Amino acid sequence: MQKIQIDLHERSYCVLTGNGILKDVGKIIKNYEAKTNIALISSEHVTKLYKDTVQKSLIENGYKVHFIKMPSGEKNKNFATVQYLYDRLLDLQFDRSSVIVALGGGVLGDTAGFVAATIFRGIDLIQIPTTLLSQVDSSIGGKVGINHERGKNLIGSFYQPKVVIVDPLVLKTLDFRERVSGFGEVIKYGIIKDRIFTKFLLENFDEILSLNNMEHVNYAISRSIEIKSAIVSSDEKEDSLRMILNFGHTIGHGIEVSEGYGVFTHGEAVIVGMCGAIKLSSDIGNLDKAESEKLIKSLTKIPITPMVENLKEHEVLEAMYHDKKVKNGKIRFVLLNKIGENVVRDDVTDEQIIEVIKWIKELKFG
Numbered sequence: 001m002q003k004i005q006i007d008l009h010e011r012s013y014c015v016l017t018g019n020g021i022l023k024d025v026g027k028i029i030k031n032y033e034a035k036t037n038i039a040l041i042s043s044e045h046v047t048k049l050y051k052d053t054v055q056k057s058l059i060e061n062g063y064k065v066h067f068i069k070m071p072s073g074e075k076n077k078n079f080a081t082v083q084y085l086y087d088r089l090l091d092l093q094f095d096r097s098s099v100i101v102a103l104g105g106g107v108l109g110d111t112a113g114f115v116a117a118t119i120f121r122g123i124d125l126i127q128i129p130t131t132l133l134s135q136v137d138s139s140i141g142g143k144v145g146i147n148h149e150r151g152k153n154l155i156g157s158f159y160q161p162k163v164v165i166v167d168p169l170v171l172k173t174l175d176f177r178e179r180v181s182g183f184g185e186v187i188k189y190g191i192i193k194d195r196i197f198t199k200f201l202l203e204n205f206d207e208i209l210s211l212n213n214m215e216h217v218n219y220a221i222s223r224s225i226e227i228k229s230a231i232v233s234s235d236e237k238e239d240s241l242r243m244i245l246n247f248g249h250t251i252g253h254g255i256e257v258s259e260g261y262g263v264f265t266h267g268e269a270v271i272v273g274m275c276g277a278i279k280l281s282s283d284i285g286n287l288d289k290a291e292s293e294k295l296i297k298s299l300t301k302i303p304i305t306p307m308v309e310n311l312k313e314h315e316v317l318e319a320m321y322h323d324k325k326v327k328n329g330k331i332r333f334v335l336l337n338k339i340g341e342n343v344v345r346d347d348v349t350d351e352q353i354i355e356v357i358k359w360i361k362e363l364k365f366g
């Protein structure tokens with residue numbers, strides 16, 4: 001088992017990763033959680049797969065477990081679900097000495113995490129992420145929240161868990177496309193922070209995505225968590241450095257929104273968005289042209305299901321203007337000087353954005 005520390009003063013915590021550690025959850029959290037009254041919250045599909053393993057381990061280790069099933073899917077990351085979870089916890093006569101264990105992907109973790117952050121002004125939270133995206137991204141860093149009908153993740157809070165438990169073996173039951181989605185964030189960490197990691201990922205992405213080499217998968221996950229935790233540790237509330245985590249997300253967000261959520265997965269949109277950001281980095285920034293072409297060539301080998309040729313550049317641009325990352329009416333891009341070195345720019349013109357989206361439409365993925 002590997003232990004990665006997230007340093008946030010009195011809110012510091014560990015991320016524990018290891019193949020098969022799901023069956024030891026009860027034993028593991030004894031080191032981090034003294035309170036014994038647990039609400040185990042999971043989504044429909046994950047419940048069928050992993051709830052019994054986790055529940056058994058908790059009960060065997062002396063925890064009193066109440067199970068709550070949450071509806072899955074982005075459409076349920078909303079007030080109605082939060083209200084439902086509040087009601088269930090109050091029915092169970094939970095109080096401040098209770099704990100929420102969130103077992104599932106990013107939708108579940110964000111929603112259950114928001115409930116933990118707000119009920120009784122905050123109760124303990126343990127995250128057990130089960131998608132690649134949630135293992136390397138959403139469960140790390142304390143952003144919890146839900147969607148509002150006017151936009152994604154508009155309601156939320158920063159609320160750090162007590163511990164995060166990551167079992168890479170659960171990815172075996174995850175859809176291939178969901179693995180690609182998480183891989184988008186993994187490769188992002190490499191490109192923004194670590195040249196050697198980027199090379200490793202681009203050379204081994206087939207084996208990682210197919211889960212044929214669990215050693216590679218474990219390394220991809222733990223190195224991603226290390227990079228995210230280092231960034232979050234120095235900028236917990238996204239005042240400055242944390243902005244670089246948005247690499248690829250500016251155009252990515254525009255694509256997700258303009259195409260309608262669900263057409264591109266988040267990670268697919270980020271992979272396409274990273275190609276755009278890399279192209280802009282060499283066209284109008286300091287990234288070496290040969291480096292840019294090499295990176296784009298590697299990234300376009302990743303299989304992406306939806307067709308980029310169908311993108312409508314003016315709709316993507318318009319959606320980009322409605323993003324939370326827009327500041328004073330200006331779209332902000334994270335661009336590269338080189339792999340591992342970034343710059344935030346707000347002077348990319350609408351014409352340059354339209355041009356790069358037209359260029360994206362010509363790309364062939366997979």
Ligand SMILES: NC(=O)c1ccc[n+]([C@@H]2O[C@H](COP(=O)([O-])OP(=O)(O)OC[C@H]3O[C@@H](n4cnc5c(N)ncnc54)[C@H](O)[C@@H]3O)[C@@H](O)[C@H]2O)c1
Nearest residue numbers: 045072105106107108130131133134137138143170173174
């Ligand atoms: N809090 C943050 O910092 C942060 C960062 C990035 C993304 N997010 C949020 O994360 C959400 C996306 O999360 P996601 O990509 O994990 O999607 P998700 O939670 O919707 O999960 C995708 C699907 O996989 C299923 N699933 C989960 N684990 C499985 C497993 N092991 N085997 C089989 N099926 C499994 C789920 O039931 C679901 O149907 C978005 O709402 C996004 O806004 C949050």
